[in-house]
Amino acid sequence: MRIAFASGKGGAGKTTLAVNLAAVAAVRGIKTTYSDCDVEEPDGHIFLHPENLERTDVTVPVPVVDDDLCDGCGKCGEICNFNAIKVLAGRVVSFPELCHSCGGCTLVCPLGAISEIERKTGHIATGVSVVKSGKDAPGRLYYEVDECGGEKNTKETVGLERPGLAKLRFTMGTLDVGEPRSVPIIQDLLTMPDESNLFIIDSPPGTSCQMVESVRGADYVVLVAEATPFGLNDFKLAGEVVKMFGISCGVVLNRVMESEASATESSSRPAQDGIKEFCRENGFEVLAEIPAIRKIAEISSTGGLVAFEIPVMEQAIDAILDRLAEIIAG
Numbered sequence: 001m002r003i004a005f006a007s008g009k010g011g012a013g014k015t016t017l018a019v020n021l022a023a024v025a026a027v028r029g030i031k032t033t034y035s036d037c038d039v040e041e042p043d044g045h046i047f048l049h050p051e052n053l054e055r056t057d058v059t060v061p062v063p064v065v066d067d068d069l070c071d072g073c074g075k076c077g078e079i080c081n082f083n084a085i086k087v088l089a090g091r092v093v094s095f096p097e098l099c100h101s102c103g104g105c106t107l108v109c110p111l112g113a114i115s116e117i118e119r120k121t122g123h124i125a126t127g128v129s130v131v132k133s134g135k136d137a138p139g140r141l142y143y144e145v146d147e148c149g150g151e152k153n154t155k156e157t158v159g160l161e162r163p164g165l166a167k168l169r170f171t172m173g174t175l176d177v178g179e180p181r182s183v184p185i186i187q188d189l190l191t192m193p194d195e196s197n198l199f200i201i202d203s204p205p206g207t208s209c210q211m212v213e214s215v216r217g218a219d220y221v222v223l224v225a226e227a228t229p230f231g232l233n234d235f236k237l238a239g240e241v242v243k244m245f246g247i248s249c250g251v252v253l254n255r256v257m258e259s260e261a262s263a264t265e266s267s268s269r270p271a272q273d274g275i276k277e278f279c280r281e282n283g284f285e286v287l288a289e290i291p292a293i294r295k296i297a298e299i300s301s302t303g304g305l306v307a308f309e310i311p312v313m314e315q316a317i318d319a320i321l322d323r324l325a326e327i328i329a330g
Contacts, residue, residue, distance in 0.1 A: 001197070001198060001199065001219045001220065001324075001327075001328045002199045002201060002217065002218045002219045002220075003198065003199070003200050003201065003218065003219065003220050003221075003222060003324060004201040004203050004214055004215040004218035004220070004221045004222070005017055005018040005021075005200065005201065005202055005203060005221075005222045005224060006203040006205075006211060006214070006215055006221055006222070006223055006224070006238055006242070007203075007205050007206075007223065007224040007225070007226075007234075007235070007238060008205070008206065008207065008223075008225070008231070008233070008234025008235045008236070008237050008238035008239075009205055009206065009226065009230060009231060009234040009235075010205040010206070011205075011226070012205070012224045012225065012226040012231060012234075012235075012254060013224050013226065013252075013254040013255070013290070014202065014203070014205065014224040015036075015038070015043060015044060015047075015202055016047075016296075016300050016306065017222070017224055017252060017254075017317070017320075018034065018044070018200055018201075018202040019034065019044050019047040019048055019202070019305065020047075020305050020306060020307040020313065020317050021200065021307075021317050021320060021321060022034040022048070022168055022198075022200045023047075023048065023129075023131045023166075023168070023305050023307060023308070024307050024314075024317050024318070024321060025168075025198050025200075025321055026129075026131050026166040026167060026168040027131055027166040028321070029166070030197055030198050031195070031196045031197045031198070032168040032169070032196055032197070032198045032199075032200065033168065033169040033170075033171065033194050033196040033198070033199045033200065034048060034129070034168055034169070034170055034171070034200045034202065035171045035172070035189055035190065035199065035200065035201050035202065036170075036171070036172040036173065036202045037173060037186045037189055037190070037201055037202055037203055037204060037210070037213075037214040038202055038203065038204045038205070038210075039122060039173035039174055039175045039182045039185045039186060039189075039204070039210070040175050040182055040204065040210070042172045042173065042174055044170070044172060044202055045170070045172060046303045047300075047303055047304075047305060048129035048131070048168070048170055049129060049130070049303075050125070050127035050128060050129045050170035050172070051127055051128055051129070051130065052127050052128060053125045053126065053127040053170075054125065054126050054127065055123050055124070055125050056123060056124045056125075056126075057120050057122075057123050058120070058121055058122045058123055058124060058173070058184055058185045058188050059118035059119060059120050059121065060099075060101045060118070060119055060121055060181065060184050061101045061103065061116040061117070061118060061119075062084075062094065062096040062099045062101065062116060062117060062118075062119045063076070063084075063085055063094050063096075063099065063105050063106060063114050063115070063116055064094070064114070064115055064116065064117050065085075065092045065094060065113055065114055066113045066114075066115070067091070067092075067113075069111050069112065069113035070091075070092050070109075070111065070113040070114075071111060071113075072087050072090045072091065072092065073087075073110065073111075074087040075108045075109065075110065076092060076104075076105035076108060076109055076114060077092075078108075079104045079105060079108050080104065080105060082098050082099065082100055083095070083098060084096070084098035084099040084100070085099075085105050092113075092114075096119050097178075097179070097180055097181075098180075099119075100181075101184075103116065120176065121175065121176055121179045121181055121182075121184060121185060122173060122174050122175040122176045122179060122182070122185045123173070123174055123176075123185075124171065124172070124173050124174075124185065124188055124189055124192070125171070125172045125173075125174070126169070126170065126171045126172075126192070127169075127170050128167050128168070128169060128170060129167065129168050129169075129170045130165060130166075130167055131165065131166045131167070131168060131305075132165060169194070169196060171189055171192065172189075173185040173186060173188070173189045182204075182210050183209055183210060183213050186210060186213045186214055187213060190213075190214070190217060198324075201214055201215070201218060203215055206234070206238075207234075207237045207238055207240075207241050211238070211241065212241060215241070215242065215245065215247065216245055216247075218247055219247075219248070220247065220248050220249070220250070220324065220327060221242050221247050221248070221249045221250075222249075222250050222251075222252060222287065222320070223235065223238055223239060223242065223249055223250070223251045223252070223284070224251075224252050224254055225251055225252065225253050225254065225275045226254055226255055226271075227253055227254065227255055227256050227257070227268050227271045227272045227275065227292075228255075228268065228271050229270070229271055231271060231275075232270075232271040232274045232275055232278075235251075235275055235278070236278055239278060239282060239284065243282060248327070249284045249285075250284065250285045250286070250287040250320075250323070251275065251279050251284050251285065251286050251287060252286075252287050252288050252289075252290065252316075252320065253272060253275055253276075253286065253288070253289045253290065254290045255268075255290065255291075255292040256268070256272060256289045256290060256291050256292060257269070257272075257291075257292055268292075285323075287319065287320045287323055288316040288319050288320050289316075290312070290313070290316050291312060293310065293312065295310060296310060296313060
């Protein structure tokens with residue numbers, strides 16, 4: 001089953017949830033693949049530490065003109081909707097960074113003066129991540145937090161019952177600096193042969209073409225919503241995209257203010273209510289609500305997996321994974 005994690009804005013917590021769910025699934029014995037499709041700024045490797053990465057270049061076809069055959073008729077420029085090829089001063093000039101590789105110019109050229117060459121836009125890396133949990137996570141600490149998000153005590157990690165090692169397949173795409181087209185890399189990532197039972201897609205944030213390409217083939221989408229006014233607005237936009245494809249969707253509310261007084265005094269409460277109202281109106285299931293706990297951000301900023309270190313995150317990831325298992329089972 002393919003599960004896409006998406007969000008309407010950057011920083012909502014999408015990658016944090018995706019990498020932690022992938023790690024917990026692997027520890028449970030589920031054959032798992034994590035695919036980082038945020039190719040403009042991939043960061044899943046910071047948390048999952050893949051090993052033995054194999055790199056494959058991603059290329060796209062772009063036109064090249066034989067000046068000896070070209071008579072400057074201009075038909076190639078007329079058919080191109082992206083201004084990637086033009087006749088200037090009687091000579092055909094191509095702009096490969098604008099080309100969408102449709103091949104139209106090669107088809108309409110009456111003299112066969114246009115052919116195609118491959119242009120590198122980025123690369124894909126594949127490897128294996130070894131997930132360490134419980135007592136096998138050296139140097140990690142186990143944190144207990146009170147209901148207001150404060151640290152209650154700290155002790156050596158023994159509290160979370162997940163000792164052992166597990167492996168998961170890791171894939172990641174990276175767009176070359178200066179390249180505008182990231183969709184071909186995402187397409188290559190998502191069409192690679194894969195034998196896992198759970199394929200987790202870490203989508204780009206927002207509602208761009210890249211996000212659309214990442215979620216369109218998913219069996220289920222987990223939308224991560226930040227309980228802020230901006231988060232509410234962008235969550236609705238992402239929700240409309242998911243609805244457009246008719247994909248089943250669940251929602252995780254992140255950074256929820258647990259204290260009633262704190263939520264009322266801030267802009268968090270109206271945003272939380274707005275997200276839940278949108279879910280009710282559109283049939284989106286609320287999978288979990290994650291409180292705003294500073295320690296989550298602190299551990300994540302060091303590349304730690306919070307599902308193995310903070311009980312409230314362990315419970316949230318377990319609940320999401322259990323629900324996804326029910327959906328997979330039908």
